[in-house]
Amino acid sequence: MMKVFKWSFIAAIFAYLYLPIAILVINSFNVSKYGYEWKGFTLNWYAKLWENEALAQAFLNSLLIATLAATAATLIGTLMALALYRYRFPLKATSSGLLFIVMMSPDIVLAITFLVIFIALGIQLGFWSLLIAHITFCLPFVVITVYAQLKGFDQYLLEAAQDLGASESRIFRLIIFPLVFPAIVAGWLLSFTLSLDDVIISSFVTGPSFEILPIRVFSMVKVGVSPEVNVLATLLLALSLLLVTFSTLLLRRKH
């Protein structure tokens, strides 16, 4: 009895989480534009998305930013985790405090701080501002993931390498990097997810020169219904699932 209750509760929560997405995916193949009832199968909306150049471009831009930001954040975040784990330096406590602030701050506050610094530095709002902002808000999540892994492994390995005369960069390349590799993959995926999901920060730090998905979609869905958005959702989901399958396989082969 208790067990039935438990699993129906779990099922209800997942129904709540997945119902909206299921509706988007189903409607991306629906002849009916408004999607209130099923009127037959079509791939018409996929063709429509292809023709809607501005939207397709925004979609590609979003993927580009997510990929670049996740890669850069993983790289920088891994090095930061290393610095916080291995080295002593002035401002170390401040640095981890700042990472904590980035993690806890509501997006709207981060968005304002990014906007203000870009204007102050004279960086034009567009590709670069967007990339820097996305890298920065992903950083703490990479650092936490990698740091946790660093804490877990054998300290003597590093000492042995050091005693045998390996340079710091060599130790990083040959010992630390391979050992924290799973955490790096996890950090990358998390960053990619956060970057793709972001709406608030992107709305503040991008300009007309480089439009990404949320900004384009916002103007489309505010007024009415757009079947192309259903297609986008379906494509994003399919792509991400592919990515995860791929990285799972990659990790399994490593072990």
Add this chain to the structure above:
Amino acid sequence: MVINFRRFVIVLTVVWLGLFVLVPHVLVLLTSVMSPDPQHLAVWPLTLNSWGRLLEPLYAEVFWHSLWLSTLTTAICLLLGYPFAYIVAKLPGVWRGLLLFLMIVPFWTNSLIRTYAIKLILGNKGLVNSLLLASGLVDEPVQLLYTPFAVIFGLVYVLLPFMVLPLVSSFGKLDGTLLEAAHDLGAGFWQRFRLIIVPLTMPGIIAGSLMVFLPAMGMFYVADLLGGAKNLLLGNIIKNQFLVVRDWPFGAAFSVALIGIMAVLLWLYFLANRRINRAGGLDDESF
């Protein structure tokens, strides 16, 4: 190697965080006490005018309404997320991993698009109203969209995973032998729940609540799509001041107020965490 690796890593860390986190926060604080200027955004002299304007009835009202919507959202997330996390944390590793993974998957479709999906569900011709009409419970569509209910529905939808994840980690650390001991000594479920489970998962409860409550105040697009003109969030005002009215000092004052709320809540979090650690229940680990 020509460049010292160690120095490179340290400089990168300090410079990046200083330039893109510390300095911007200081600049926002500074902006909030400057004078507005449509051309140059914020100019001297220093003034407390923007801060005074926070108290104007119109803005104070939005502020409280936003606070109220966020509080309700947090409460509902906790109500749903707590039992959910409890069940998930007790599952075997593979299942736990799978269910947590399934919580992350919706994030790949971008939260704006998901919010749009909710708009479709709650609309007059949407799924909920179709079901209500078909079941004969109502004769005409119920107005769900553009109500506080719709905003809370959307916020809970987007933020629920942020409540669940810290809670699962908290439940994971819960020492099962404590519960067994209590059970053996004759404590009922309610007693065990109130005296052991809740106090020991308090860090997770507070962390999850923070991760829901703070972002909830800023999610302007949820209010824009689902709330109509009357159910604004703090984020809508900040966005409006920065991007439309271009009164940066006033917008900055609102942001700093939000940072202030965050600081107070984080302080409470650390106090609670310390109390629990002193009681000897959990490791000292904020996340």
